[in-house]
Amino acid sequence: MSDHRTKISRRSVLKSAAAATAGALCAPGLIRKAWAAETITLLTWETYHDDPWIAEWSKANNTEVKAVRIGSVDELFSQPFSGAVQPDILYIETGSLPRFKEAGLIAPLDVSKLPNASMITPKLDWKTYASVDGDVVGVPYNWGTQPLMFNADIVKEPDTWAALWDKQYQGKVNMFDDCTITFPMIALSVGAKDPFNLTDDEFTKCEDALRKLRGQIRVIARGFDDAATIYAAGDAVIGYCQNVAVVTSLQSKGKNFKYTLPKEGTPTWIDCAAISKKGDRPIVYKFMNDNLTAEWQARFIKTSTNNGVLNAETARKAGLDEAAMKVTNLLDAESDAFWKKLVVYQKPEDLDRRLQIWNDFKAGTL
Missing domain, CATH: 3.40.190.10 (Periplasmic binding protein-like II)
Known part of the structure; x- marks a missing residue:
């Protein structure tokens, strides 16, 4: 890491x-x-x-x-x-x-x-x-949408968030440092009925998913430009996209990056x-x-x-x-x-709980 x-x-x-x-x-x-x-x-x-x-x-x-x-x-x-x-x-x-x-x-x-x-x-x-x-x-x-982005020269177009946990991309997954807009994707990936109103059981599933995801990630991005730099350097080939401008920026530099809207729903x-x-x-x-x-x-x-x-x-x-x-x-x-593929952000049930889990994820103490 x-x-x-x-x-x-x-x-x-x-x-x-x-x-x-x-x-x-x-x-x-x-x-x-x-x-x-x-x-x-x-x-x-x-x-x-x-x-x-x-x-x-x-x-x-x-x-x-x-x-x-x-x-x-x-x-x-x-x-x-x-x-x-x-x-x-x-x-x-x-x-x-x-x-x-x-x-x-x-x-x-x-x-x-x-x-x-x-x-x-x-x-x-x-x-x-x-x-x-x-x-x-x-x-x-x-x-805008926050889709699943990937290097199309390396990754065959995925249709599920589960691709982020695929072991063939270990050390090549990128996430960005924002609990508020990342946690709903994690919730969708574990099949939560409502990604903004999680049950205790769904919170446990999210914790487990984040624990497993940490080993997939080498670095975490601090913004659009940082993410584009990470992908351009080859340090990531797939990830949760903070803004599709990251994809178009890479495309303008001749990089074959694309994005897709996973079947579980895309945070918007x-x-x-x-x-x-x-x-x-x-x-x-x-x-x-x-x-x-x-x-x-x-x-x-x-x-x-x-x-x-x-x-x-x-x-x-x-x-x-x-x-x-x-x-x-x-x-x-x-x-x-x-629009039916999209999930618009709403107020979460317990932001403090989400933040604590996110911070534990980053610190490796989850």
Whole structure:
């Protein structure tokens, strides 16, 4: 399990990430610009808000936007408590929205201030998943699947999560460091009836599955770029995919990687823009609303190979060509049959219990 990169037993991910972020925020290049009347701080993901887009919007709106990029939902939750970051907008998957609301990290959203929410594909029943205790607390910015990815030169296309436990791939399996969005896959793999409401017996099966999986993994990824590096180096040939952008990134480098939706069901996220109490300001709503225009979304989809929130017809009208859509799920999403293969993240029954099991898995004490 030794490697020069991140080791699976790492317990200091969040602490080191917080320190790195604090240092980055103090860097001279990020000091508030003299021309900026206001500042918006984002806690966002890799590929979501490229610096040129931010600079363009900032200048046009006399507002400095600072993007702090995170690598996991657990890190996203810890950052506001670290003191290093005071975000206005946080990009949170639907299953974690209740946790963030209960912790006082996000506030109810006034959807009437986001007229461009009408651009969101009707295939996303987003208000159902983005509502907590009767309040809408987020608006979708992007959605996607977390499928099984593999090196097609080595692995014959699998149709089950069980492939991750196949001994022929021992030491060549990759996972990413995020309990919140990894545990549901483990639950699906053991046949849990509801991967977000496990019985004690199903928890025991998950523990056993993770115990056996640990021997399959050499390194654990800390984000999209880290995962792509691990696969490109040949240190993994199969794994749980954090974002299909990892696959398309490898393909762009000439690597024969593909992904598939296993028969047990594929965890699916809807990342929503949520505001903190500090972020409940007109300029913040304007930024969020502008991020939902067809033009912004089409650029985001084409550049990142993410799905964004547009349907295929709207994306075409915004200038997205068929080739760009084929590397996303936009065309697949037109079919109701496709959605039946997906399992959208919801609030888990006992996150603390899941986190403890996950930490024991990483530490090798499970």
